[in-house]
Every structure is written in C-alpha cells, then in structure tokens.
Amino acid sequence: DVKVTQSSxxxxxxxxxxxxxxxxxxxxxxNMFWYRQDPGLGLRLIYFSYDVKMxxxxxxxxxxxxxxxxxxxxxxxxxxxxxxxxxxxxxxSSLAGVSREQYFGPGTRxxxx
Amino acid sequence: xxxxxxxxxxxxxxxxxxxxxNCTYSDRVSQSFFWYRQYSxxxxxxxxxxxxNGDKEDGRFTAxxxxxxxxxSLLIRDSQPSDSATYLCAVNKGGSYIPTFGxxxxxxxxx
Numbered sequence: 001d002v003k004v005t006q007s008s009x010x011x012x013x014x015x016x017x018x019x020x021x022x023x024x025x026x027x028x029x030x031n032m033f034w035y036r037q038d039p040g041l042g043l044r045l046i047y048f049s050y051d052v053k054m055x056x057x058x059x060x061x062x063x064x065x066x067x068x069x070x071x072x073x074x075x076x077x078x079x080x081x082x083x084x085x086x087x088x089x090x091x092x093s094s095l096a097g098v099s100r101e102q103y104f105g106p107g108t109r110x111x112x113x
Numbered sequence: 114x115x116x117x118x119x120x121x122x123x124x125x126x127x128x129x130x131x132x133x134x135n136c137t138y139s140d141r142v143s144q145s146f147f148w149y150r151q152y153s154x155x156x157x158x159x160x161x162x163x164x165x166n167g168d169k170e171d172g173r174f175t176a177x178x179x180x181x182x183x184x185x186s187l188l189i190r191d192s193q194p195s196d197s198a199t200y201l202c203a204v205n206k207g208g209s210y211i212p213t214f215g216x217x218x219x220x221x222x223x224x
Contacts, residue, residue: 042216099145
C-alpha cells in the first residue's frame with residue numbers, strides 16, 4: 001500500500017513564525033503535491049513537484065514556498081505565517097506521468113494565532 | 114461554469130439503498146476520472162478510477178463514465194452508515210499532472 005506521512009497532525013503557530021510542513025512517501029512516486037482545504041472552497045493546489053528539485057506553482061502559491069531535495073520528501077514552508085493560512089494542509093503523491101491517481105497523507109491541521 | 118461540478122448535498126439515503134453521486138465536467142479533452150471518499154476531519158481516500166466510457170465495478174461501488182455527455186457518476190449499492198462521508202470527483206485533462214477536484218457531495222446513510 002502507498003504510504004504518505006505528514007510530520008504533524010495538529011500544529012499551532014504564532015503570526016510571523018516560519019512554519020515547516022514535511023511530507024514523506026514510501027512508494028517511489030515522482031509527483032508530489034501540496035493542497036490546502038477550507039470549508040466551502042474545496043481543495044486548492046499550492047505547489048507541486050514532478051521531480052527532485054523541480055517545482056511548479058499551483059493556484060495559490062502566495063505566502064508559501066516548497067523544497068524537494070530528495071525524491072521521497074516534499075516540504076511546504078510558510079515564510080511568515082498569517083492567520084489566513086489557518087487551514088488543513090494535505091500532501092499527495094502519484095506515479096510519474098499524467099492522469100495518475102493521487103494518494104493523500106493524513107493532513108496537518110494548522111492554526112495560526 | 115466551474116470545471117468540475119458536484120451537488121453539495123447532503124444526499125440522504127436509507128441503509129441498504131443505492132446512493133447515486135453525480136459529477137459533470139466542462140473540458141471535453143478530460144481523460145481520467147477519479148472518485149475519492151473523505152470522512153470528516155480526515156484526508157481523501159481513493160475509491161475508484163475510470164478512463165473509458167461505460168461502467169467499472171469494484172465491490173459495492175460502480176463508476177459510470179459518459180464522455181459524450183461529460184458526466185461521471187458513482188453508485189454505492191447496499192449503502193451502510195459507514196459510507197457517510199463527502200465524495201470528491203476529480204478529473205484530469207489529457208496531458209496534465211494535476212486533477213481538478215469538485216467540491217464534493219456529502220452523503221448521509223441513515224439506519
């Protein structure tokens with residue numbers, strides 16, 4: 001079975017802090033994704049990566065950056081956390097190529113106060 | 114028009130009934146279609162994928178795809194209270210890494 005893990009299930013940070021969210025997958029998937037999910041807004045793509053050190057902006061990249069130094073690990077960074085970044089953050093991975101199924105991690109519920 | 118549309122629900126069905134969840138999409142070049150189940154407070158879990166017109170069955174679940182009419186549906190037979198969740202439809206355009214998700218339909222199966 002595909003296993004995608006995220007570093008924290010719940011996280012509380014203060015406004016202005018730098019926040020790191022880690023995602024690791026163990027199935028040698030090439031593609032990795034970061035989403036946020038908010039009530040009424042559905043899943044929104046922040047960034048994705050199709051290879052090590054490669055990244056592409058999604059629909060809402062502002063205020064976020066990513067890092068992919070190893071194939072299995074994709075990190076999301078909030079440079080200076082703000083209250084409007086309070087959300088559920090979901091990492092997903094998929095095999096190389098297009099139109100492949102995504103497998104999600106358990107999610108991180110981030111609260112910024 | 115949203116790219117992937119789902120009725121938000123809730124869709125309420127009695128235990129043992131067939132639940133029918135529908136999804137329409139706007140882009141005719143879409144090639145891959147997925148259904149995910151998401152329990153409250155949890156992450157989406159892949160249920161089924163479908164790529165060709167027609168039906169695809171997996172246990173109590175059947176996905177139906179009609180590219181000419183641009184819709185995909187999910188039927189859940191013998192619905193159980195444990196099927197109560199939000200069901201997300203996702204559609205990939207040809208050549209795209211990234212699926213477009215609908216906002217989901219909430220399903221409630223009552224005993």
